[in-house]
């Protein structure tokens with residue numbers, strides 16, 4: 001494999017050794033090591049991976065999520081494989097979703113800085129996003145290095161954060177991004193979860209600020225005070241020097257470590273242009 005750094009702090013491009021290379025031949029230990037160092041890896045492909053290869057590649061790195069992130073009352077999935085999370089703006093027939101569709105309104109919440117699945121007690125380790133169809137403009141993905149952000153925090157702020165526990169709620173990020181309130185069944189399908197605000201990254205030993213737009217508050221703190229702290233940390237951690245922006249080419253697979261980074265989608269004209277982008281998610285344990 002050939003590694004090319006993409007940013008002074010993190011993110012790397014990984015090119016295969018030759019054209020005959022298939023993702024399922026990947027040297028898993030070497031990729032884990034590259035991920036522990038760089039946290040984001042871009043794998044270019046001349047053709048998009050099919051779903052089966054995408055799943056098989058992802059499975060090399062741990063237990064794969066097999067349930068949709070979002071189950072809305074009365075909506076069907078577009079894609080057959082339960083491991084593939086549909087991050088497109090398309091309905092089950094491949095048409096662009098109308099502007100008022102709940103699925104589209106919720107997907108736009110991914111334009112806020114977040115880390116995947118932090119609203120679940122079993123966190124996500126890696127996400128792998130595969131680009132099938134990309135719009136002509138916009139829809140880049142930005143990543144923030146949460147180990148570098150932690151390291152750069154003033155000492156007093158580190159001490160303030162170190163022992164805090166926070167609550168992550170999927171619906172908090174949907175609704176604060178302007179999405180509709182979920183119905184009761186939807187709300188109960190995704191209860192909130194609590195996590196430490198700061199953790200030590202297993203593979204690198206470095207400390208991480210584990211932030212996401214899903215955070216609704218700091219446990220034991222008044223709501224406003226907790227949200228003010230989270231907003232301050234968000235602003236600090238997403239300064240330009242901590243951010244790598246990925247401009248997609250069809251076929252790219254981008255893999256990131258949710259326990260060391262945050263990410264967000266940038267806007268695009270999602271009622272005019274299709275964007276078909278598919279995710280698999282590796283979890284800390286089988287769920």
Ligand SMILES: [Fe+2]
Pocket residue numbers: 110114115116263
């Ligand atoms: Fe995400």
